Amino acid sequence: MKKYFMAFVLGSSLLTLAACGGGADEDQETTGGGGEFAMVENEEAQQLYQSCIGCHGRNMEGASGPNLQKVGSKYDQSEIENIINNGQGSMPAGLVPEEDATVLAEWLAQHK
Numbered sequence: 001m002k003k004y005f006m007a008f009v010l011g012s013s014l015l016t017l018a019a020c021g022g023g024a025d026e027d028q029e030t031t032g033g034g035g036e037f038a039m040v041e042n043e044e045a046q047q048l049y050q051s052c053i054g055c056h057g058r059n060m061e062g063a064s065g066p067n068l069q070k071v072g073s074k075y076d077q078s079e080i081e082n083i084i085n086n087g088q089g090s091m092p093a094g095l096v097p098e099e100d101a102t103v104l105a106e107w108l109a110q111h112k
Contacts, residue, residue, distance in 0.1 A: 064090075075109070
């Protein structure tokens with residue numbers, strides 16, 4: 001029984017890390033991946049985005065979640081903030097506090 005409990009705890013921990021991006025290295029590059037795309041400079045928003053990389057990719061290229069490199073061409077800031085706060089598709093609501101959602105949405109809306 002002890003083995004099953006430990007396997008459950010370990011498995012739950014790994015899922016939590018995968019869903020939250022697992023943190024980020026302090027010295028990682030956050031300014032794009034060599035193509036036309038480059039992240040808009042905003043250190044606070046880029047730090048907040050680190051919790052999103054598990055689904056949206058390190059360079060916003062998309063993974064299990066959609067590509068966000070040009071999300072500002074599709075949605076305006078209020079629409080992006082609404083998606084962050086209320087979720088959409090497989091993205092759950094409330095992954096970041098509302099005040100952080102405002103910062104992220106403003107930053108993401110600039111990516112066109």
